[in-house]
Amino acid sequence: MNTANRKYKDSVFVDLFSEDEKAKENFLSLYNALHGTNLPLSCPVENIRLDNVMYMNIVNDVSCLVDNKIIVLAEHQSTINENMPLRFLQYIARLYEKLQTPTDRYLRKLSKIPTPEFYVFYNGKEEYPETTTLKLSDAFMTKSDSQPLELTVKVFNINKNKGAELLTRCKPLEEYSLFVEEARIQTQLDSENGFTNAVKICIEKGILKDYLLRKSKEVINMLVAEYDYDTDIAVQRQESLMIGIEQGISQGAYQTKLETARLMKLKNFDIVVIKEISGLSELEIKNL
Structure with missing residues (x-):
């Protein structure tokens, strides 16, 4: 290939x-x-x-x-x-x-x-x-028979x-599955040397033996790259979630300020008082 x-x-x-x-x-x-x-x-x-x-x-x-x-x-x-x-x-x-x-x-x-x-x-x-x-x-948002x-x-x-x-x-897929499982186990036991240990153990067990003997160093580097990549994606997702939460809280707080100012206007409070209590600008209050 x-x-x-x-x-x-x-x-x-x-x-x-x-x-x-x-x-x-x-x-x-x-x-x-x-x-x-x-x-x-x-x-x-x-x-x-x-x-x-x-x-x-x-x-x-x-x-x-x-x-x-x-x-x-x-x-x-x-x-x-x-x-x-x-x-x-x-x-x-x-x-x-x-x-x-x-x-x-x-x-x-x-x-x-x-x-x-x-x-x-x-x-x-x-x-x-x-x-x-x-x-x-x-x-699909709408379904049809065909x-x-x-x-x-x-x-x-x-x-x-x-x-x-x-x-x-499929022997290659089966051995790959066993290799992934061993790598998972070994990294939990030893986060620093887990991938290296997994490669050695799989060679001893005859799992992907020929492949790992030829490319052990490259395989370890690939595993490290995959781990770093997956970790980076997870971190990015978590950061995006936190940003979304913060934006939601911020938007909710602003809506609360608007509602407070609106009620105060209905009660004919002075605009200076409304500004002080709501934290809104004079223009925002006039536009309510």
């Missing part, structure tokens, strides 16, 4: 199924597990990830063209985002723009396009079903304790 483009925020998931020297083998193993097929390693697989992942900036994505299909895979380590169908819609539109020549859409003859499929692999810590399906139409536009996303919980059947059919 093409490994020329390394602009993306690296992750172990993306590297395993899109960038590594054995990524094609891993990807085909996953594809066959999803479809019940047996595509050989000789089957053409083209990495078509976008150069700019503005729509997918909090998930790790893999996009490949194989068997006349566009397979879009995404890993989610935090709470599942129910807006994923919309984000995938924006993503696939840009992929089609990339794959087609500008004149194709104006041809009188039907221009065939690869069939898209969307999958999310969840390995976060919160409870989530083994499998579920998210639909774009769930976000929706004019639909996009479905199949979500798999790949935490080992959920016993997802898919893991038994």
Whole structure:
């Protein structure tokens, strides 16, 4: 698979199924597990990830063209985002723009396009079903018997304790799940050396052994980058929430001042007194 483009925020998931020297083998193993097929390693697989992942900036994505299909895979380590169908819609539109020549859409003859499929692999810590399906139409403000536009996303919980059947059919995904679980355990035991310890333990257990022996240092760096990124996102969300709360309190306080001044005007209080008690300006009071 093409490994020329390394602009993306690296992750172990993306590297395993899109960038590594054995990524094609891993990807085909996953594809066959999803479809019940047996595509050989000789089957053409083209990495078509976008150069700019503005729509997918909090998930790790893999996009490949194989068997006349566009397979879009995404890993989610935090709470599942129910807006994923919309984000995938924006993503696939840009992929089609990339794959087609500008004149194709104006041809009188039907221009065939690869069939898209969307999958999310969840390995976060919160409870989530083994499998579920998210639909774009769930976000529509009005419903109809026949929706004019639909996009479905199949979500798999790949935490080992959920016993997802898919893991038994795809060894690379199963071992990746075990690796994530070990990394989670070790970082809780030792926040400074947890990732390093997890890599060593997994090598000893034979989990992603070949991959980790070849790329242990790079894997540790990717894990650290992912951890820092997720922490940064969480902090930004918390800051946004606090700003919203503060703005709400401020707006509420202002409304209280207006109501106080309005009542005082109705009681014919002097405007100087109203200004002193409400804290409003003379113009604001006159405009009530």
